[in-house]
Amino acid sequence: MTDDLTPGPTPADAAGPFHDLDAYVALPRLGGLALSPDGTRLVTSVSTLDRKGTGYVSALWELDPSGHGAARRLTRSAAGEKGATFTAEGDVLFTSGRPDPGTDDDDAPPALWLLPAGGGEARVLASRAGGVGSPRAATRAPVLVVAGDVLPGARDLEHDEELRAGRTEKKVSAILHSGYPVRYWDHDLGPQSPHVLVADLSDEGLVARASSPAGDRPVPGLEEPRATLRDVTPDAGVALREHTAVVSPDGTTVVVPWAVPEARGARRSVLMAVDTATGDRRVLVDDPDADLWGPEISPDGTRVAFVRETRAAPDRAPVVRLAVVDLAGGDARVIADGWDRWPQQAVWLPDGSGVLVTADDGGRTPVFHVDLTTDEVRRVTADDAAFSDVCVAPDGLWAYALRSSYLEAPTPVRVDLAHALASGEPVAATVLPSPSSTPTLPGVLTEVDATAADGAPVRAFLALPHGAGPDSQAPLLLWIHGGPLGSWSAWSWRWNPWLLVAQGYAVLLPDPALSTGYGQAFVERGWGDWGDAPYTDLMTVTDAAVARDDVDAGRTAAMGGSFGGYMANWVAGHTDRFRAIVTHASLWALDQFGPTTDDATFWGRTMTAEQAERNSPHRSVASIVTPMLVVHGDKDYRVPVGEGLRLWYELLSSSGLAAGDDGRTAHRFLYFPDENHWVLAPQNAVVWYQAVLAFLAEHVLGEEQPLPPAVGEPLR
Template identity: 65%
Template structure:
């Protein structure tokens, strides 16, 4: 492992936003069939520093060799997957040297990078592009996902209609069902279909002087409709069957999901599991091809929170059964062991996300990793004794590690993961990470991470920032490039990252405490853990702020209307008027399961606008479909017209509105992220630190 470099005179990448946005970012991990190669994706800034590009890097599972770069293009690579022979498939919109002159924006094609180190080449293409690459483990069968227009009878018609829409600048969509958009993108008119092909010898081994052969991509879901929209499809090891979560529209604009099987040869689709009381998803097929592990999420009601469970069903049918029925945690992701007798599962747990072993027959759960960290993208070696994963925490971004599964199971105790040589060193931090916990009004334990700047002491206490996570079903347990506390720590703030009621990793009852009552236990938990943190002498209880995004933004709005203890509040992509929010969010049916009209009104922050006396920075993107821009617009107007700090006769106010016309629920482009942090820093400096005159922190000049 490349250890973090010690700070030099307090200079770290978090003291310089340009240095911060230039830090490499790892995501995803794939292990070759023979267990000798690991591949991860690494994001870096492009030359203009206005976008990130992604390249594939190889990591040595043995930890002996440094990481090496495999791909390089201005269009990025994604969806890496190994074939049984060890070749690497990936999707990229990089130029195809054998293609005709491109007509318009390039789309992602399927590329093959041979295991012997030969040059990558295109092996599959559709006019709509491809993604979601999957490969059967025991057969040269490939699955990709690609969009298809509903009126197109074949690939030629699909490409022709899509080109006509683009050439004539027609973007209109005629919908007949719900939903019509999702998170940050509009849905339709095309919908995703599953395409399957065989990597034949002529595709895998081209002959000089002859045109490179291409995969014959065949649509095995011609009647998909909206069934595969935002769903997962995987191949069985023998490549003969696709197992997928499948969405179906039901009455009153509701969407439900089942598990289905699709015969690759015939396209025949059959329902494997349908549950009237739950939605089903995330199927993973066992190596012996006999079992499917999947997620069962119970349907919530206004009185009952959902429960996420791990279930298994035989591929040839039969009665499904739950694994870990006595395990009071929500499984996050899972992978089968080679024996098909157990799975490795990650789950939020007390501010971490360890790796657990779950037996298929008994459902017994054993924790494998002892790290104070969160793991993802777990890959299992062919012998099942070792696993590989990306490890992250609020002390380090994602980096590859090796896990000794056999040692943990044989020794009966969790083991630490071993770092592997990463594509980039871990950044030095401008402070230290500690834990804070307290007891809530109802006796529940509430805990938080606390990032403390270097030099904070009783003689020089740090100003305090409460940062509330989104979700709300989530946990502050993994590094976030978007919501990174160390940028504020570098400015001298101590940042508290609490997990209040509704957070995951503390059991079902902890979620239930806040269900349908967002303004109750979640709020009192936040205030209780804030009180506990501010008992420390190295924190300044007189200079405090609060902020959050999404549900965290909702909570920031609620805090603003219920206490004046903070000098400033930042609210990003926040819910403000819950009666308005419910019918306009991208998944209104889910909201209606959770809130009655009476509950929404009871918990709506907008009712308390007259009690807000704290300066607020409102941030919202116009392309946000999860929390539509109407929430930010209404919040801004009502702050100016009705809060305890209204605008003056000339319309000026201590409140501020940072508006991004072309960003979504998150602020993703590099320079906009930089503006976001600069603006937040300037707003906090003004109101929390009282910075004026020569000490004032200016808002970004680029804002005009």
């Protein structure tokens, strides 16, 4: 066990939003960073509750990269703004569904807006009935690339507008598929599919259009320059679903992952290069053994860095590596193949000598420098934290990122990149003035280390309430992460341990087998056998936690979502050591889950029928004697609601705590008809935590807590 990681707060500071769910969901939340081409401006988005308190709306804020000036708000609208990026001239581009002043449409699809570099009001730059998203501007040319959904059969963008009007007028919702998949996470795919749209932002490429600030009829003399969007992938079909394009610095070429259909409904992604002037395209990299994603074009426009993820099989986990290819074509080269970590999307250094990547590493996600000549990998950041949204200044002296951990919500920081690269030593990041800050935590954070039966080290974070000790032991909640290829490393607004700590629980956040950040062998330990090493790792690290004198070994519970929910179900059927178990969006019957998840082809490729049968929690339902709270959303397509429905019925009919003659049961089912895999609406998230806390209080603490007022007593 390491030393206490928490700086500062005392028990007197403990009261705060973690004790009040309404106050907690109202906290502002940062996301994303964009740096101007000259490195003088940094923009982030801040999400806050809308006026009704039922959703979140985001606004753009400007940060001072030097760290001297205060953050200032750039945009304000009821619809919110997102997707900030800069043009070569320094204008800020973003997407928003706010009404165009020249129309009366209060329910408009997302349009592209421009906020001039020299100041002034934002104006619409481009709009269409299908909306636009994911803007990327060339850094040295007046060229813009956006994603835009287009209906099948549309001859061009104008015809697409006509087809949309017809579907709307006749209230047609039907979608005709000829391929797979048909759903993704929480939304139906089709009938429209994303295309790459290109615009010329030069004076010659913009067209003046009369507008009216009052929202009445367009008034001659009040002209605003508008961009004309061109579809450079008119025959893309569904190849660009869930992919984002990048544009070369000179604006001549777009690179985008492109889905190629295979037998039995499968797909794999290649890298495609598209000429922005002609729409001509060529396959840049085609690797039959891997999926390719996350392309980034070098500052001089000659090379493309991307992520190569090998295709998993029942007997082998994927391997994730960085690779580089010349934009003109040729063989791709895997970079730093001997580095036993999984790099995420690359960010080029200005001179093209290397890239920065983040990668999970022992419960942290530092920034690393990868030398493209020597393949040497060196850690850049010294912080015990997770970094994301990395940007590099054009002079290469500084890097900027969002930093978070279980001690800190996402916070903008500056990294002395020049010093780190010159010294070869990691450096601590400097916090930039921000629109939001992390509330005082209601406890302390430490770590627990254990050794599995096969000798593998297993570690976990442990969040403890203030005052926990031998004379005031805290009940323990084992919280199992999803994925399963992931790690407890970064702050989560949705899955936040401090809300449980505020109620007196010690929360254990372990990284068992299959977790990333511990090397390929650690992933392989659990591959194809979820009920083996992942389960025993969880029990081993739980044993280490309850051996502490500040944790009550007699009052414990387990909880998890998605794969964590699967593990919660598995735990329920294989031990009675816990007093209560919460299972959210969980896999229950793997033979049923496999063909019905939104990504059945991946499942079929990575787990055999025999493995699925051996590792299916439903086979042990009769052994479940622990009260379970089942949570599921009907709009969850990754783990379809049928898993929750079957689990619920089999708990009542076949478990060791089956419903009695009077129909009563200790189990509970919390169902959200309009929620997805995560349950994201703020008030539904409040109900989620209220129900979980009441369930745990009843069975772990032996106390009665009121159920959510909006839910009331359970239906029988």
